[in-house]
Amino acid sequence: xxxxxxxxxxxxxxxxxxxxxxxxxxxxxxxxxxxxxxxxxxxxxxxxxxxxxxxxxxxxxxxxxxxxxxxxxxxxxxxxxxxxxxxxxxxxxxxxxxxxxxxxxxxxxxxxxxxxxxxxxxxxxxxxxxxxxxxxxxxxxxxxxxxxxxxxxxxxxxxxxxxxxxxxxxxxxxxxxxxxxxxxxxxxxxxxxxxxxxxxxxxxxxxxxxxxxxxxxxxxxxxxxxxxxxxxxxxxxxxxxxxxxxxxxxxxxxxxxxxxxxxxxxxxxxxxxxxxxxxxxxxxxxxxxxxxxxxxxxxxxxxxxxxxxxxxxxxx
Numbered sequence: 001x002x003x004x005x006x007x008x009x010x011x012x013x014x015x016x017x018x019x020x021x022x023x024x025x026x027x028x029x030x031x032x033x034x035x036x037x038x039x040x041x042x043x044x045x046x047x048x049x050x051x052x053x054x055x056x057x058x059x060x061x062x063x064x065x066x067x068x069x070x071x072x073x074x075x076x077x078x079x080x081x082x083x084x085x086x087x088x089x090x091x092x093x094x095x096x097x098x099x100x101x102x103x104x105x106x107x108x109x110x111x112x113x114x115x116x117x118x119x120x121x122x123x124x125x126x127x128x129x130x131x132x133x134x135x136x137x138x139x140x141x142x143x144x145x146x147x148x149x150x151x152x153x154x155x156x157x158x159x160x161x162x163x164x165x166x167x168x169x170x171x172x173x174x175x176x177x178x179x180x181x182x183x184x185x186x187x188x189x190x191x192x193x194x195x196x197x198x199x200x201x202x203x204x205x206x207x208x209x210x211x212x213x214x215x216x217x218x219x220x221x222x223x224x225x226x227x228x229x230x231x232x233x234x235x236x237x238x239x240x241x242x243x244x245x246x247x248x249x250x251x252x253x254x255x256x257x258x259x260x261x262x263x264x265x266x267x268x269x270x271x272x273x274x275x276x277x278x279x280x281x282x283x284x285x286x287x288x289x290x291x292x293x294x295x296x297x298x299x300x301x302x303x304x305x306x307x308x309x310x311x312x313x314x315x316x
Contacts, residue, residue: 021279022111022114026110026111026113027110029042029114029117030112030114032045038157039150039153040150040153040156040157040160040161041113041157042113042114043117043154043158043162044120044157044160044161045120046117046118046119046121046123046161047120047123047161049117049120049124051125056202057077057198059195059198060198060202061073061074061125061129062129062190063187063192063194065186065190066186067126067129067130067182067183067184067185068182068183068184070129071183074086075087075230076226076228076229076230078229084280085229085280086100091180095179096182097175097176097178098175098178099174100118100119100146100173100174100175100176103146105147108174112147115145115146115147115174119174120162123136123162124136126178126182129187129188130182130186130188139182139185140165140176140177141166141177141178142165142177143162143166143167143168143175143176144168144171145168145170145174146173147169147170147174148170149170215241215251215252215255216252216257216262218241219237219241219252219257220262220265220266222237222240223266224266227266227267227270227288227289228285229288230290231289234248234260264304267290267300268301268305271285271297271301271309272312275309275312275313282297282309282310282313297309
């Protein structure tokens with residue numbers, strides 16, 4: 001991979017940040033399509049890729065409890081493997097939508113082969129987690145693509161891979177629409193001990209939590225583990241600690257802390273780290289940390305630092 005990237009004038013950073021720039025990966029996907037002389041090559045390639053192609057992350061996904069948990073971990077760790085988030089998950093009206101980039105059309109066309117591969121791969125992944133392609137496909141309801149309708153040859157490849165799923169092109173966002181029941185489907189043959197083993201390896205790339213036996217620090221460690229990518233509630237964290245919500249709040253109060261205060265601190269630390277060390281846009285960081293919009297994140301950051309995210313990044 002480094003050799004292929006070098007041919008495109010891209011060198012991996014020497015500062016320990018080994019993430020691949022998405023623009024370079026997109027160009028490699030386009031190169032592969034051209035080399036194969038098959039406009040649908042990226043779609044076909046994604047449909048046969050195995051979870052293990054993601055290395056340790058693939059093994060984490062294969063050992064998550066549910067498909068929804070696997071999607072959350074894919075979203076979370078992707079941010080540390082590449083320089084842009086992969087998708088955001090939106091649930092409404094018994095539908096679960098994986099929404100990919102809403103780029104200007106010029107940028108969407110540059111990323112078309114990569115988006116085709118990723119959509120096909122996510123569909124293959126969902127099937128492989130619960131027992132096979134056909135079972136996974138039964139939850140798929142619709143595909144919406146940011147780019148225009150492809151040519152006849154490419155469209156034939158789409159239909160071979162995506163079968164009878166309704167497809168629309170030229171949409172404002174690229175979106176995979178599932179029945180929400182998919183998220184609760186249990187992953188076959190999941191082994192929590194294997195997940196822990198491979199997640200430990202991946203977690204080395206995350207800001208390192210400092211743990212002690214105090215409830216405050218255990219809550220802090222869990223929040224650091226789940227953010228960015230998933231915003232857990234106090235009920236979620238209490239359940240992981242085998243406590244009731246009220247019981248956790250009483251223990252934290254006795255330690256002079258609160259869940260909201262700890263969450264606020266973790267968000268601040270991660271925000272500063274991502275602004276200083278990553279290439280994510282401010283909007284993407286707001287999304288990763290669970291803010292409803294960029295304005296809400298901007299307001300919180302000013303409260304933390306008395307400056308703006310833009311000014312903090314410029315001074316870092």
